[in-house]
Amino acid sequence: MSDHTLQSATLVRFAIVGCGAIAPTQAQALKEIPEFARVTHCVDTDCARAEAFAAKHGLVAIGWEDALRHPEIDAVTLCTPSGVHGKLAEEALRAGKHVVVEKPMEITVEACDALITAQRETNRKLAVISQHRFDPASQMVRKLVGEQALGRLIAADVRIPWFRTQEYYDSGDWRGTWALDGGGCLMNQGIHTVDLMLWLLGPVKEVYASVATAAHERIEVEDLVSATLVFANGALGTLFASTALYPGFPIRLGVFGTEGSAIIEGDVLHTLAIRGRDTVAGQVASSHAIQVATGGTRSAVHHAAQATPADTAAQAGTWKWGDAHRAQFIDFVSAIREDRPPLVDGHAGRSAVALIRAVYESARTGSVVRL
Numbered sequence: 001m002s003d004h005t006l007q008s009a010t011l012v013r014f015a016i017v018g019c020g021a022i023a024p025t026q027a028q029a030l031k032e033i034p035e036f037a038r039v040t041h042c043v044d045t046d047c048a049r050a051e052a053f054a055a056k057h058g059l060v061a062i063g064w065e066d067a068l069r070h071p072e073i074d075a076v077t078l079c080t081p082s083g084v085h086g087k088l089a090e091e092a093l094r095a096g097k098h099v100v101v102e103k104p105m106e107i108t109v110e111a112c113d114a115l116i117t118a119q120r121e122t123n124r125k126l127a128v129i130s131q132h133r134f135d136p137a138s139q140m141v142r143k144l145v146g147e148q149a150l151g152r153l154i155a156a157d158v159r160i161p162w163f164r165t166q167e168y169y170d171s172g173d174w175r176g177t178w179a180l181d182g183g184g185c186l187m188n189q190g191i192h193t194v195d196l197m198l199w200l201l202g203p204v205k206e207v208y209a210s211v212a213t214a215a216h217e218r219i220e221v222e223d224l225v226s227a228t229l230v231f232a233n234g235a236l237g238t239l240f241a242s243t244a245l246y247p248g249f250p251i252r253l254g255v256f257g258t259e260g261s262a263i264i265e266g267d268v269l270h271t272l273a274i275r276g277r278d279t280v281a282g283q284v285a286s287s288h289a290i291q292v293a294t295g296g297t298r299s300a301v302h303h304a305a306q307a308t309p310a311d312t313a314a315q316a317g318t319w320k321w322g323d324a325h326r327a328q329f330i331d332f333v334s335a336i337r338e339d340r341p342p343l344v345d346g347h348a349g350r351s352a353v354a355l356i357r358a359v360y361e362s363a364r365t366g367s368v369v370r371l
């Protein structure tokens with residue numbers, strides 16, 4: 001089916017590829033948006049796993065080649081180990097399917113570039129899951145940055161102090177390997193916040209980093225990263241990530257401008273302070289962000305008029321795991337219907353991978369890496 005024949009009311013029919021840990025979240029998210037999507041098939045190299053997943057979620061298990069040829073599958077969503085995203089995504093694009101690929105887009109810049117080329121040549125839609133862009137807190141801070149409410153951005157402070165057990169790394173033979181995970185706490189876990197940081201502050205031009213494998217034994221990759229960043233706009237940043245910090249703590253993303261500061265902690269807006277307006281902090285920031293951020297200005301009225309279910313959920317404190325995946329799938333289907341790029345396209349996916357690879361290169365060489 002071509003984009004031209006996909007009418008605005010057309011449902012996009014998905015196959016989930018890779019029936020492991022993240023797949024149930026995606027299946028549930030797709031089922032919650034029947035006016036946008038259907039999830040009909042699933043694929044896994046482990047046939048028993050595919051059959052079990054199909055039975056549980058009411059799908060049909062199918063082989064990869066059959067999925068590529070199936071006329072009633074419009075799109076595939078890839079939930080496979082990161083190092084096979086590029087190969088599968090390119091095969092799907094060239095078979096005429098639209099593609100959603102879980103983060104990271106791929107594990108090397110070269111593989112990301114190949115995928116961007118395939119997307120351009122096939123004119124299918126390609127989105128990279130970075131669901132936290134759809135959190136109400138992220139959307140709010142992005143809006144404030146776009147309106148220059150924080151002034152000129154001068155600094156970012158990114159902390160991802162997470163914990164993963166050795167059992168987590170042992171739970172899949174691809175986890176913690178260079179070949180298929182492509183890195184450790186930054187490439188797998190920290191990439192969410194790296195993407196948010198790049199979305200809010202723009203590209204990084206210089207990075208200097210150290211990495212360590214501090215608290216896990218049977219992994220090839222890092223579980224601790226400390227880096228300093230210089231952004232293209234002149235802002236300075238710190239980036240600290242780990243999966244070794246027991247028992248694990250919420251991420252924190254601070255965005256600082258000449259007129260104010262916004263701090264996201266976990267998935268919520270923790271602090272918002274804009275010169276001349278009330279500062280809000282803690283849970284209050286999340287529930288009252290819209291009113292305070294807009295402060296009765298014309299844009300406040302505009303924003304209130306456009307309040308989304310996400311805004312409402314955030315204010316009610318009901319935004320939960322899975323909601324952001326659902327929001328990203330709505331964006332993806334809307335991108336197909338409207339023939340526009342999805343919010344997180346291949347270029348965005350590549351930018352996060354390129355920065356993370358630069359962190360690894362800096363740590364390996366002990367020198368500043370320029371992007």
Ligand SMILES: NC(=O)c1ccc[n+]([C@@H]2O[C@H](COP(=O)([O-])OP(=O)(O)OC[C@H]3O[C@@H](n4cnc5c(N)ncnc54)[C@H](O)[C@@H]3O)[C@@H](O)[C@H]2O)c1
Binds near residue numbers: 064084102103
């Ligand atoms: N967005 C998020 O919050 C989030 C969370 C977890 C994982 N992820 C990403 O999702 C991807 C999968 O992670 P996971 O934790 O679900 O992994 P997992 O190991 O639990 O599941 C991966 C599944 O893919 C299958 N598989 C492997 N190669 C395949 C192939 N060539 N074709 C079809 N199936 C294949 C495996 O048999 C397995 O069932 C990773 O890229 C990871 O970074 C994203």
